[in-house]
Amino acid sequence: MGFVKVNIDGSWQSNGRKVGVGVVIRNSVGEFLGGLAASRVGHSALEVEAEAAVMGLELAANLGYSDVYVESDSKTLVDGINEDIRNRAWTIRPSIEVI
Template sequence: MNKHARDYLNKFKGTQAQLAVSANSGLIQAWRPPTGSVYKLNFDVAVLANTRSSGVGVVIRNSLGEVMAGLSTYGPVVASNEEAEVLACRKVVEFAIDAGFMDLMIEGDNAMVMKANVFPRLDRSRLGHIYDDIRTLAAGFRSLSVGCIKRSANSVAHSLARYASHLEEELVWLEESPPPAPDALYLDASLLNDE
């Protein structure tokens, strides 16, 4: 009985040590504005557990951090998180083109999807044709860069993606702050002002 208790205690201590390391290594990343005349598009997707449908949130901001456009929309039923993210990525690229943004930096928090858009390759996977669509659409931008960020730097888009679960049709905001995300926008602005 003592050996079992000692083993259990050692396992508990080891688990606590691992948790402490992972909590400290996950530094919070803040949203940063783009430079010059480039606009930054942040997007996120939320998979709604009860229906497996997705919600997509998008915010496009300028170098001052001002909202130029926002989108919250209810997405299709998806089979996986990767499918939700890649469909959202295609949707946001289409949205940016329709809204007239030609110089863009796109950031999302799914490393696999963002990497696939940076390093084009022949993709014969089930989702390969969607990645091809994104690359074809992206060729229409004057300048485009793609990056991956942590969720902490993507909170406005995340708020809009979660809000989509309450929608029956998409909501678009042009040159106004999206009402579903005031706290996230305030936090981003306050972190910029602290520098």
């Protein structure tokens, strides 16, 4: 079946704490396999990106995919996933532990 790529993004407004999450899943040749958009409440842009990652991985798993690459525009999130738990931002530890 090959790998799938999960593109994630989040948007956050500090004044109203309204956030949006977007996920797109494509196969190794770029064909659309699934996606979602959702409104949430969040406390920071980083937390929203982390939630988007969790939602994207859950969607990929629900669609039956296990060879998954996640792509995000948040370097802080990517570094947080790849680093030792002691170096992670505490606000995203719960989400990263799910990942």
